[in-house]
Amino acid sequence: MQIEDVTVEKHDDFGGGYRLLVLRAPGIASESVPGQFVHIRVPGLYESDLRRPFSIYHAGNDQVRLLYKAVGTGTNAMLKVAVGDTLSVIGPLGRGFPTDHGDTFPLFIAGGYGVAPLSFLAQVMPCKGVAFLGAGTASDIFCVEDFERAGWEVKVATEDGSMGSKGLVTGVLDDFVEGYGDPTGGSDKAALEYYGCGPGGMLKAVGDRALAQGCQGWLSLDRHMGCGVGACLACVQKVRNADGDVSWARGCREGPVFDAREVVWGDNE
Numbered sequence: 536m537q538i539e540d541v542t543v544e545k546h547d548d549f550g551g552g553y554r555l556l557v558l559r560a561p562g563i564a565s566e567s568v569p570g571q572f573v574h575i576r577v578p579g580l581y582e583s584d585l586r587r588p589f590s591i592y593h594a595g596n597d598q599v600r601l602l603y604k605a606v607g608t609g610t611n612a613m614l615k616v617a618v619g620d621t622l623s624v625i626g627p628l629g630r631g632f633p634t635d636h637g638d639t640f641p642l643f644i645a646g647g648y649g650v651a652p653l654s655f656l657a658q659v660m661p662c663k664g665v666a667f668l669g670a671g672t673a674s675d676i677f678c679v680e681d682f683e684r685a686g687w688e689v690k691v692a693t694e695d696g697s698m699g700s701k702g703l704v705t706g707v708l709d710d711f712v713e714g715y716g717d718p719t720g721g722s723d724k725a726a727l728e729y730y731g732c733g734p735g736g737m738l739k740a741v742g743d744r745a746l747a748q749g750c751q752g753w754l755s756l757d758r759h760m761g762c763g764v765g766a767c768l769a770c771v772q773k774v775r776n777a778d779g780d781v782s783w784a785r786g787c788r789e790g791p792v793f794d795a796r797e798v799v800w801g802d803n804e
């Protein structure tokens with residue numbers, strides 16, 4: 536983990552209502568793995584205001600790339616950041632996705648900015664799989680080309696039917712799995728392995744499927760964060776270990792990526 540004062544090299548519209556922020560951050564870039572995040576002090580907010588967490592969209596060549604959408608106080612203030620500005624950034628933080636997945640066939644399921652870390656993962660994974668991207672409407676779908684360039688098949692679902700299949704992303708996922716054969720693998724097929732990043736309801740649906748099918752699942756949980764470094768416990772998630780014992784894990788340290796078998800849903804207060 537590094538605390539760096541980094542320079543903004545690019546800040547542009549990206550698509551899907553998102554902005555692309557490119558930072559010159561050699562230390563953070565060299566350590567980052569997909570699924571980790573950075574914690575940014577947003578200029579224009581009070582010193583005492585919390586930093587804001589953002590998934591690493593890509594890291595390499597001394598740069599860290601982020602995609603963000605202006606949804607509130609901090610992200611609206613970020614719109615004012617200009618090329619050449621200096622930002623205080625802590626990262627990379629948290630536990631990312633595993634990339635040493637053996638001989639499984641990876642399925643990525645993404646909604647919203649969840650597409651960012653999964654795009655990064657698609658670039659570094661040694662094998663190719665299928666990326667399922669879901670959104671309300673076509674203009675909210677982005678990064679399709681990232682996956683295609685990395686040799687992945689992409690399946691899109693929109694709730695209004697304006698792009699890809701009409702309905703939830705789990706619909707196209709279920710169709711694919713039904714056609715695949717045995718999800719746990721057979722003589723000529725690899726077992727499926729699920730990687731989810733997006734809204735909580737979607738993650739639960741993905742985790743439920745992985746468990747019901749006897750497959751490995753990895754879920755990046757978006758917990759509200761305070762310190763981002765394990766000290767304040769603002770981000771805790773109820774988890775269950777292999778013996779069935781329930782405890783709390785910190786989204787910013789033990790997560791944000793959790794094994795689907797660990798997550799205890801709907802009881803985090």
Ligand SMILES: Cc1cc2nc3c(=O)[nH]c(=O)nc-3n(C[C@H](O)[C@H](O)[C@H](O)COP(=O)(O)OP(=O)(O)OC[C@H]3O[C@@H](n4cnc5c(N)ncnc54)[C@H](O)[C@@H]3O)c2cc1C
Pocket residue numbers: 572587588589590591601602603604605606607608609610611648651756757758759760791
């Ligand atoms: C590990 C992690 C990775 C993230 N990666 C990205 C990313 O790559 N791109 C991106 O655009 N955003 C990402 N976020 C969410 C981003 O941090 C929030 O959008 C941001 O904190 C909101 O700050 P704000 O001050 O603009 O909004 P606020 O004014 O604080 O809140 C505006 C609205 O957003 C909701 N909100 C705030 N924080 C979160 C959160 N963590 N999850 C869900 N809803 C929230 C609030 O409840 C409120 O309704 C990530 C969050 C986490 C925890």
Ligand code: FES
Pocket residue numbers: 759760761762763764765766767768769770771785786787788
């Ligand atoms: S955000 Fe403080 S412990 Fe996780």
